[in-house]
Every structure is written in C-alpha cells, then in structure tokens.
Amino acid sequence: MLELAVLEGLWGHGGRDAKSVHAEIGVRRGISLNTVQSTLERLFRKGLLRREKVSHAYLYSPALQRKELMERLIGDVVETFSDGRPEPMLAAFVDLAARVDEENLARLERLLAERRAQGAEDAP
Amino acid sequence: MLELAVLEGLWGHGGRDAKSVHAEIGVRRGISLNTVQSTLERLFRKGLLRREKVSHAYLYSPALQRKELMERLIGDVVETFSDGRPEPMLAAFVDLAARVDEENLARLERLLAERRAQGAEDAP
DNA sequence: GGAAAAAGCCGATTGACCGTCGGTTTTTCG
DNA sequence: CGAAAAACCGACGGTCAATCGGCTTTTTCC
Numbered sequence: 001m002l003e004l005a006v007l008e009g010l011w012g013h014g015g016r017d018a019k020s021v022h023a024e025i026g027v028r029r030g031i032s033l034n035t036v037q038s039t040l041e042r043l044f045r046k047g048l049l050r051r052e053k054v055s056h057a058y059l060y061s062p063a064l065q066r067k068e069l070m071e072r073l074i075g076d077v078v079e080t081f082s083d084g085r086p087e088p089m090l091a092a093f094v095d096l097a098a099r100v101d102e103e104n105l106a107r108l109e110r111l112l113a114e115r116r117a118q119g120a121e122d123a124p
Numbered sequence: 125m126l127e128l129a130v131l132e133g134l135w136g137h138g139g140r141d142a143k144s145v146h147a148e149i150g151v152r153r154g155i156s157l158n159t160v161q162s163t164l165e166r167l168f169r170k171g172l173l174r175r176e177k178v179s180h181a182y183l184y185s186p187a188l189q190r191k192e193l194m195e196r197l198i199g200d201v202v203e204t205f206s207d208g209r210p211e212p213m214l215a216a217f218v219d220l221a222a223r224v225d226e227e228n229l230a231r232l233e234r235l236l237a238e239r240r241a242q243g244a245e246d247a248p
Numbered sequence: 249g250g251a252a253a254a255a256g257c258c259g260a261t262t263g264a265c266c267g268t269c270g271g272t273t274t275t276t277c278g
Numbered sequence: 279c280g281a282a283a284a285a286c287c288g289a290c291g292g293t294c295a296a297t298c299g300g301c302t303t304t305t306t307c308c
Contacts, residue, residue, distance in 0.1 A: 001266085001267095002266080002267065002268095003266080003267095004204070017284090018284080018285090019283090019284085031267080031268070031269090032268075032269060032270090033284095034268075034269055034270080035267065035268050035269065037284085037285075037286090038266090038267080038268075038269085039266085039267075039268095041285090041286090042265090042266080042267095055275095055276075056275060056276055056277090056283070056284060056285090057283085057284060057285090058284085058285080066205060067205075067212060067215070067216065069205070070201060070202070070204075070205040070206070070212065070216050071216050071219055071220055073201045073205075074198050074201050074202070074216060074220060075220060075223070077194060077197045077198050077201065078194070078198070078220065080128070080194075081190060081191075081193070081194040081197075082194070086221075086224065086225065086228050086231060087231070088190075088191060088194065089220070089221070090221060090228060090231055090232045090235055091191070091235060092191065092194050092195045092198060093217040093220075093221065093232065094232070094235050094236055094239050095195055096195055096198060096199060096202065096213070096217075097210070097213070097214060097217065098239065099199070100210065101210065104210050104214060105236060105239060105240050106240075107210060107211070107214055108214045108217065108218070108232075108236060109233070109236050109237075109240075111214055111215060111218050112218060112229060112232060112233050112236070113233075115218050115222065115229060116229055116230075116233075125295085125296095126295080126296065126297095127295075127296090141255090142255080142256090143254090143255085155296080155297070155298090156297075156298060156299090157255090158297075158298055158299080159296065159297050159298065161255085161256075161257095162295095162296075162297075162298085163295085163296075163297095165256090165257090166294090166295075166296095179304095179305075180254070180255060180256090180304060180305055180306085181254085181255060181256090182255085182256085
C-alpha cells in the first residue's frame with residue numbers, strides 16, 4: 001500500500017516535501033511525482049498528515065506517530081467488537097501476546113508492572 | 125456495515141438460512157432478501173462463514189467466533205505495524221488497556237496471571 | 249407429474265476509495 | 279519578465295461493499 005509506504009517514509013523525519021518522498025519511495029516503484037503528491041494530499045485530507053508551506057513547497061509531517069496510528073487502528077477494531085465491556089479486549093490482548101511466544105506474557109507482565117508503578121507515583 | 129450485522133446475526137446461532145437472517149436484520153433495514161443473500165455469499169467466499177446445504181437451503185454459520193475475528197483483525201494491524209518485534213504490540217496493548225480506565229491494568233494483570241498459571245501446569 | 253413457490257445464481261449498477269497521471273495554474277526566483 | 283518548480287484539477291481504471299432484478303434450478307405438494 002502506497003499510503004502506508006508514504007507514512008513510513010515520513011515517520012522519523014521532521015517534515016519532507018513531495019519531491020523528497022518521491023525520491024525515496026516513488027522512484028523505486030516507478031511512479032510519478034504526481035502520484036506521490038496525490039497520496040500525500042489524500043493522507044492530509046484524512047488527517048493523518050500535517051503540512052506547512054515553507055517558501056514554495058509543502059512540508060508534510062505525520063499527525064500521528066507510528067505507534068499512535070497502530071493504537072488507533074487497534075482501538076477501532078476493539079470498539080467495533082467489544083460492546084463497552086473491557087474483558088473481550090483484554091482477553092484478546094493476552095491471547096495475541098501468547099500467540100507467537102509464551103515469553104511475551106512475561107514481557108507484558110513486566111510492562112504492566114512498570115506502568116502501574118509509574119501511574120501510582122502520585123497516589124502512594 | 126451490513127457484513128458485520130450479518131455476522132452478528134449469526135454468532136450464537138447454529139446455522140441459519142438467508143431467509144431467517146433477512147427476517148432479523150434485513151427487514152428492519154428495508155433491504156431485499158437478495159441483498160442479504162449476496163452478503164452471505166460474499167462472507168462465505170471470504171472464508172468468514174461456512175455453509176451446508178440442508179434440503180433446499182444453505183445454512184450459514186460463522187467460521188470464526190466473534191472473539192476470533194477480533195483477534196484476527198487486531199493481529200493484522202499488529203503485523204502491519206510491528207516489524208517482527210513484540211514490544212510495540214505489547215506497549216500498545218498496555219496503552220489501550222489503560223486508555224479508558226486504569227482499572228483495566230489490574231484486570232489485565234489478573235488475566236495474565238491466570239494464563240501463566242495455567243500454561244505452566246504441564247511444566248512445573 | 250406438473251405447476252407454483254422457494255432458493256440460488258448471474259450480472260449490473262452505484263458509490264467509496266486507492267493508485268495513477270496529464271494538463272493547467274500559480275508561485276518562486278534568477 | 280520568463281523559466282522552472284510546485285500545486286491544483288480532474289479523469290480513468292481497479293477493487294470492494296451494498297443493492298437489486300431476473301433467470302435457472304430445486305422443492306414442494308396438490
């Protein structure tokens with residue numbers, strides 16, 4: 001998917017113009033600068049990119065970081081399938097974590113412990 | 125989304141025909157039986173439904189339970205955004221769990237503990 | 249056994265959305 | 279001012295969901 005490739009090309013860079021994005025991912029695909037421009041425009045309209053006119057060209061930057069987008073998309077799915085209750089979501093998380101490697105359950109526990117320790121800081 | 129509504133209408137029922145599904149969710153929407161039939165057919169082709177011919181009519185049933193579908197969709201997102209490493213996925217899970225209610229972190233920990241206890245049963 | 253009803257199958261349309269450009273207008277700057 | 283760069287406009291082909299009409303096949307049942 002070109003849109004995703006474009007986003008990938010933007011994450012970690014602070015503002016790139018169409019030409020630069022095209023140079024990185026458009027040329028390889030043999031597509032025109034115009035195509036990349038349209039894609040940037042569509043992503044902008046969808047709110048996934050911000051842009052700022054610097055002298056002559058727009059500089060595009062991600063409105064969401066990769067992590068945030070992933071969370072939004074997962075959140076969309078969760079919202080669709082968990083009717084208000086949190087359990088289905090949590091159960092799915094545990095299942096998915098364990099899917100590839102049981103070791104992930106330990107990792108998840110560790111993350112969780114860290115998060116809770118941090119969250120409890122101001123309420124001892 | 126009609127496809128989702130149809131799936132919802134199928135989960136929890138063991139095999140329904142087009143007519144029955146239409147009666148439940150098609151009539152309310154003022155759409156024809158044909159439309160529901162097409163939707164069932166498309167879901168079947170996509171592998172989301174099974175079907176079995178019983179005398180004259182097909183009886184459709186979900187190929188995946190609601191929970192499984194949710195997991196598959198989340199898994200798709202995760203696969204797209206976590207390039208092999210498990211951490212981004214796990215971090216997203218923790219964030220999403222905490223999003224609505226911090227209490228979910230505790231719930232998640234409990235689920236996790238249960239799962240690990242169970243998983244460790246045959247390897248003490 | 250044959251007609252009527254039921255169900256399935258085929259193809260068509262519409263409306264989004266994506267990828268892809270070509271051509272035109274606007275902007276910049278030497 | 280005039281050329282080059284960038285943006286803008288609009289179009290087209292492809293995919294996919296929703297929607298249906300009508301033809302074909304299968305069932306039903308008098």
